[in-house]
Amino acid sequence: MNPENLLYTKDHEWIRIDGDTGTVGITQYAQDTLGEVVYIELPKVGDAFDTHQSFGNVESVKAVSELFLPLAGEVLEANSALKDAPETLNSDPYGAGWLIRIRIRPGAEKSHLLSSADYVAFLAAQS
Amino acid sequence: MPTENGTVVDDLLVYRESADRYVLVVNAANIQSDLDWIQSHHHFDARIEDVSSETGLLSLQGPHAQGILQTLTEVSLQQIRPFHFIRGSVSTVDAVISRTGYTGEDGFELYFPAEHSVSLWNSILEAGKPFGILPAGLGARNTLRLEAKLMLYGNDLDRTTTLFEAGLGWIVKLAKGAFIGSQALARQQTEGIQRSLAGFEMMGREIARDGYPILFDGREVGRVTSGSPSITLKKNIGLGYLPMEHAAIGSAIQVLVRNRPCDARVVPTPFYKRRNE
Numbered sequence: 310m311n312p313e314n315l316l317y318t319k320d321h322e323w324i325r326i327d328g329d330t331g332t333v334g335i336t337q338y339a340q341d342t343l344g345e346v347v348y349i350e351l352p353k354v355g356d357a358f359d360t361h362q363s364f365g366n367v368e369s370v371k372a373v374s375e376l377f378l379p380l381a382g383e384v385l386e387a388n389s390a391l392k393d394a395p396e397t398l399n400s401d402p403y404g405a406g407w408l409i410r411i412r413i414r415p416g417a418e419k420s421h422l423l424s425s426a427d428y429v430a431f432l433a434a435q436s
Numbered sequence: 437m438p439t440e441n442g443t444v445v446d447d448l449l450v451y452r453e454s455a456d457r458y459v460l461v462v463n464a465a466n467i468q469s470d471l472d473w474i475q476s477h478h479h480f481d482a483r484i485e486d487v488s489s490e491t492g493l494l495s496l497q498g499p500h501a502q503g504i505l506q507t508l509t510e511v512s513l514q515q516i517r518p519f520h521f522i523r524g525s526v527s528t529v530d531a532v533i534s535r536t537g538y539t540g541e542d543g544f545e546l547y548f549p550a551e552h553s554v555s556l557w558n559s560i561l562e563a564g565k566p567f568g569i570l571p572a573g574l575g576a577r578n579t580l581r582l583e584a585k586l587m588l589y590g591n592d593l594d595r596t597t598t599l600f601e602a603g604l605g606w607i608v609k610l611a612k613g614a615f616i617g618s619q620a621l622a623r624q625q626t627e628g629i630q631r632s633l634a635g636f637e638m639m640g641r642e643i644a645r646d647g648y649p650i651l652f653d654g655r656e657v658g659r660v661t662s663g664s665p666s667i668t669l670k671k672n673i674g675l676g677y678l679p680m681e682h683a684a685i686g687s688a689i690q691v692l693v694r695n696r697p698c699d700a701r702v703v704p705t706p707f708y709k710r711r712n713e
Contacts, residue, residue: 347643347665348641348642348643348665350694356692368643368665369544370575370579370664370667371575373643373645391642
């Protein structure tokens with residue numbers, strides 16, 4: 310259920326690392342817990358964030374939740390299709406529901422990122 | 437239940453069971469403060485009893501409520517008018533069956549001895565299966581009550597908001613004689629109010645949430661007391677107290693969403709009214 314080519318955080322974000330860039334989204338578990346997503350606020354191209362810094366918000370009917378960046382970096386692209394179709398985050402969190410692409414800050418510490426198997430174990434330990 | 441200042445101790449329903457027996461259905465969060473208030477103003481030959489913990493309450497709401505509940509009781513539900521109640525047996529449990537609710541839809545609330553809560557819940561869910569019944573929690577109820585502009589105590593009403601400001605003048609009967617708060621309310625009726633609870637809708641996709649500042653011309657003029665997406669209307673709606681000059685229908689205001697002023701407009705309320713009303 311959680312693709313093996315991605316790395317995960319304990320805040321339920323994922324990142325796909327491709328050289329010095331990364332694509333970031335939220336996990337299946339996160340979208341399911343949020344419920345129907347109705348609004349997403351993403352950063353602008355060029356904005357830079359530290360590891361674990363809040364880079365935007367996702368809103369369900371009930372609540373606003375912050376998005377935390379798995380790795381420090383600078384925003385290369387934000388998924389503008391989500392503006393008019395935020396529910397894509399529910400239907401395809403690992404595909405069309407991606408949030409941003411970043412240029413990963415050189416030397417950013419990656420040891421906190423979880424493999425797919427470790428993330429599954431983390432979820433199991435939470436429940 | 438007003439204070440001396442015409443503000444609100446709690447928003448509650450009073451059931452007149454007989455000429456000398458009344459039941460108050462209060463907000464669960466206010467049980468203690470309501471009891472304290474009543475006891476401190478109690479100069480009558482009356483006994484006050486808190487039966488909260490031994491009383492169960494289930495609410496069955498929606499257009500099929502009567503059809504579902506009728507399969508569980510001999511009582512003719514058709515005869516119960518809105519805001520009226522009757523005593524009867526529901527699925528063998530002795531209950532008060534009340535045509536009330538907090539959703540803006542038709543529906544019933546059942547009061548019964550708390551130990552029957554689980555069995556009655558299960559019976560209702562079973563009886564409702566052919567109708568497509570679903571359990572609903574506080575989140576769903578909050579959206580529905582806001583669409584119907586049913587106020588939430590602690591958000592839209594409290595001890596700082598007067599009944600007239602909240603648009604509840606229709607329940608204030610000054611001609612019926614003195615009551616706690618009647619002097620203040622009579623004065624306010626003569627002098628007029630400075631602010632009023634207004635409904636608004638967002639012009640864009642941003643969602644106004646409880647507590648967000650409401651701006652006019654960059655200046656804070658109020659706060660969102662309740663804000664949410666409206667599932668039924670597919671708009672983002674909210675309530676807030678606004679100075680009279682900004683409270684008129686059509687007034688352009690802004691809501692500050694995470695430091696970004698977002699356009700909104702004062703609209704008529706309730707936001708949603710069910711068709712057969």
